[in-house]
Amino acid sequence: MTDFAAIAQAHGTPTYVYDAAAIRAAYRAFASAFPGALIAYAVKSNTALAVMRLLAREGAGADIVSGGELEACVRAGIAPGAIVFSGVGKTDAEITAALAAGVLQLNIESGAELARIAEIARGMGLRAPVALRLTPDVGGAAFDQTTTGRRGDKFGLLEEDLVPLYAQAHRHPDLDLRGLSVHIGSQILSLEPFAAAFARLAEVVQRLRAQGLPVRALDLGGGLGIPYEDVHAPPSVRDYEALVRRAIGPLDTEIILEPGRALVGAAGVILARVVRVKEGASGRFVVLDAGMNTLVRPALYGARHRVEPLAPRPGPLEPCAVVGPICESSDVLARDLPLPPVEAGDLILIRDAGAHGACLASTYNAHPLPAEVLVDGDKASLIRARQTVPDLFARDRVPAWLA
Numbered sequence: 001m002t003d004f005a006a007i008a009q010a011h012g013t014p015t016y017v018y019d020a021a022a023i024r025a026a027y028r029a030f031a032s033a034f035p036g037a038l039i040a041y042a043v044k045s046n047t048a049l050a051v052m053r054l055l056a057r058e059g060a061g062a063d064i065v066s067g068g069e070l071e072a073c074v075r076a077g078i079a080p081g082a083i084v085f086s087g088v089g090k091t092d093a094e095i096t097a098a099l100a101a102g103v104l105q106l107n108i109e110s111g112a113e114l115a116r117i118a119e120i121a122r123g124m125g126l127r128a129p130v131a132l133r134l135t136p137d138v139g140g141a142a143f144d145q146t147t148t149g150r151r152g153d154k155f156g157l158l159e160e161d162l163v164p165l166y167a168q169a170h171r172h173p174d175l176d177l178r179g180l181s182v183h184i185g186s187q188i189l190s191l192e193p194f195a196a197a198f199a200r201l202a203e204v205v206q207r208l209r210a211q212g213l214p215v216r217a218l219d220l221g222g223g224l225g226i227p228y229e230d231v232h233a234p235p236s237v238r239d240y241e242a243l244v245r246r247a248i249g250p251l252d253t254e255i256i257l258e259p260g261r262a263l264v265g266a267a268g269v270i271l272a273r274v275v276r277v278k279e280g281a282s283g284r285f286v287v288l289d290a291g292m293n294t295l296v297r298p299a300l301y302g303a304r305h306r307v308e309p310l311a312p313r314p315g316p317l318e319p320c321a322v323v324g325p326i327c328e329s330s331d332v333l334a335r336d337l338p339l340p341p342v343e344a345g346d347l348i349l350i351r352d353a354g355a356h357g358a359c360l361a362s363t364y365n366a367h368p369l370p371a372e373v374l375v376d377g378d379k380a381s382l383i384r385a386r387q388t389v390p391d392l393f394a395r396d397r398v399p400a401w402l403a
């Protein structure tokens with residue numbers, strides 16, 4: 001049992017706390033279900049180097065979307081040959097760095113990007129390994145903002161654009177065309193959207209092969225959801241694997257998966273402290289030292305997290321709004337949450353905050369970024385120091401003409 005009170009004592013609050021055993025178990029569920037596949041951890045979920053190192057030790061590759069994430073992989077010890085580079089806005093500098101590092105493939109999101117990558121590769125005297133990202137026109141993620149595979153979303157290529165581009169890329173002397181990728185979004189709670197996307201992908205593979213165009217690798221993206229609430233029942237990794245085996249197995253390609261949230265989401269909590277309890281006109285506000293600056297998902301998507309006192313006090317439950325210190329009315333972590341009596345100083349746990357938590361934290365209202373701690377059995381180590389108030393202003397310069 002993690003000693004959260006000791007962690008709060010040693011490192012203060014708010015602090016992100018990750019459980020190494022839970023991350024390993026989540027990774028191993030994928031690795032054992034997909035023995036031949038590359039499990040490319042979607043680094044955007046959590047870029048703490050210690051978390052990435054833990055996954056690298058398990059054998060994970062990475063899915064990256066920026067030069068910063070490439071650097072994180074290098075520092076964490078993820079082999080470049082196990083890295084796929086996705087994203088609509090790869091800059092020349094990022095493309096150059098990825099090609100120089102020797103990444104496994106760049107997932108292409110547009111014809112213009114393909115042309116630019118070919119030019120850069122030619123200038124470097126090498127062939128760029130690429131895959132084309134299909135837009136399967138499938139929705140199905142829990143939030144509109146995390147749905148990425150619909151016609152009209154900014155990601156990927158529609159089949160009518162992809163097929164001629166694939167033929168062009170196949171013939172191109174500066175490109176090594178490996179195959180296709182697809183990623184329809186994040187926090188998907190049923191198999192149907194995956195089934196629809198994989199069926200489209202399989203059709204496109206058959207169409208390309210019928211034209212004599214080889215497809216060696218299929219990157220199936222990420223997206224498998226986690227249960228933030230009791231009502232959520234996402235498919236198991238085993239069920240997901242059975243679908244992949246049925247839909248993609250017969251195509252006989254290399255398989256790449258890009259799970260993020262499913263590896264780290266449930267393994268993290270935010271340890272926060274009650275600053276004040278305020279009786280408002282519409283009920284009780286429990287004000288924490290963590291808010292939308294610490295965890296933006298509730299304000300950004302209306303996402304819900306389980307929020308609970310570490311040591312519940314005896315007494316009747318009363319509906320509360322759990323809020324942060326930020327000067328915005330959207331700074332609400334939980335609404336109408338039945339809580340037992342709470343007092344200033346009590347410790348509170350915000351569950352399932354391992355993905356898109358710390359990496360989306362901000363310094364809004366000049367709050368330093370939280371500390372991050374990794375627990376492994378009886379070890380609890382600080383893996384990212386709390387930012388200090390002086391850190392907040394370290395990059396500021398006041399011009400001499402204002403002196």
Ligand SMILES: Cc1ncc(COP(=O)(O)O)c(C=O)c1O
Pocket residue numbers: 042044045063086087183185186187221222223224225258259260261262
């Ligand atoms: C290209 C790509 N791959 C993988 C992922 C990971 O998704 P998830 O964390 O839901 O597994 C994302 C995140 O949305 C993504 O954009």
